[in-house]
Amino acid sequence: MAKNVLYEIRKNLESRVGEKIRLKANRGRRRTFEKEGVLESTYPSIFVIRVDEPNYYQRFTFSYADVLTETVELSFFKENKILASGN
Secondary structure, eight states, X not given: OHHHHHHHHHHHHXXXXXXXXXXXXXXXXXXXXEEEEEEEEXXXXXXXXXXXXXXXXXXXXXXXXXXXXXXXXEEEEETTEEEEEOO
16 A cells, blocks of 8 residues: 555656755754755655755755655645645
């Protein structure tokens, strides 16, 4: 069952590669951060989000299990409006 859910999350993200995304991640001990970036690529076990801000360029990688356990929350944009949250 869990493999099917992770597979569905992966397929959903694969169809959105290149789209603008808002990322909210919980890094433990009350450390959370929110960034906007682009879903750059997906791989069998992880996905990559590129954040481009003035004086700040970084890539973040997360596993599909992070989305499942809500350690990472994703929101997609369409014409600068939030389209959907979650997977």
